[in-house]
Amino acid sequence: MEPVEINAGTxxxxxxxxxxxxxxxxxxxxxxxxADHRRHVTDDAxxxxxxxxxxxxxxxxxxxxxxxxxxxxxxxVSGEMLGEVGLKDLDLARGTAELACWTxxxxxxxxxxxxxxxxxxxxxxxxxxxxxxxFRHSADNRAAHRLAEKCGFTVDDRLPGAAVVDGGxxxxxxxxxxxxxxxx
Numbered sequence: 001m002e003p004v005e006i007n008a009g010t011x012x013x014x015x016x017x018x019x020x021x022x023x024x025x026x027x028x029x030x031x032x033x034x035a036d037h038r039r040h041v042t043d044d045a046x047x048x049x050x051x052x053x054x055x056x057x058x059x060x061x062x063x064x065x066x067x068x069x070x071x072x073x074x075x076x077v078s079g080e081m082l083g084e085v086g087l088k089d090l091d092l093a094r095g096t097a098e099l100a101c102w103t104x105x106x107x108x109x110x111x112x113x114x115x116x117x118x119x120x121x122x123x124x125x126x127x128x129x130x131x132x133x134x135f136r137h138s139a140d141n142r143a144a145h146r147l148a149e150k151c152g153f154t155v156d157d158r159l160p161g162a163a164v165v166d167g168g169x170x171x172x173x174x175x176x177x178x179x180x181x182x183x184x
Contacts (some may be wrong), residue, residue, distance in 0.1 A: 003063045004014035004127070006071065008119035011112060013085065014055045015063065024072055026146035027081040027104060034105045040141050041102050059086075066090055069123070073103070073116040082107040085116040086125045095131035095179075097124055101147070108143065114150045121151060123168065125179040131180055139171040153177045 003015035004159035027141035031048035062068035070086035083103035137144035
């Protein structure tokens with residue numbers, strides 16, 4: 001599928017880019033340099049502009065393969081990348097996906113990701129016909145817990161010791177939201 005842009009009101013969601021209009025690589029390098037970000041986002045690594053470029057290319061390929069919809073959460077005026085939100089592990093036949101998201105440290109606590117996640121969920125349910133979206137995070141990630149609650153997710157399970165955080169084992173909370181769940 002082709003990347004879709006979404007007007008989320010205060011923010012807009014667009015594909016990650018490296019072109020003459022936008023270069024998201026510096027924002028990615030800055031985000032992944034943050035210790036708290038690295039603590040909770042463990043399935044990808046960005047260390048420099050080259051690996052950030054590969055990250056952007058991978059996200060574009062995932063759109064093409066229908067395996068992930070990923071957006072830069074951007075400022076409506078400058079287009080600056082403030083974070084990323086996506087629906088990963090897409091299974092369009094089953095109607096399932098998992099929400100993935102993060103916010104750059106200097107933009108946390110402003111409600112950016114709640115707005116972006118709700119917009120991504122609306123697209124998933126209405127645009128892709130998803131029936132269920134999961135969300136997972138380490139049990140000590142209070143920001144992710146609040147986001148899940150604000151987005152209408154309910155806790156399905158607690159997986160003891162399923163995540164490695166700071167070299168130790170951490171429980172993982174597994175949430176889900178059905179297409180019929182109203183927004184909070």
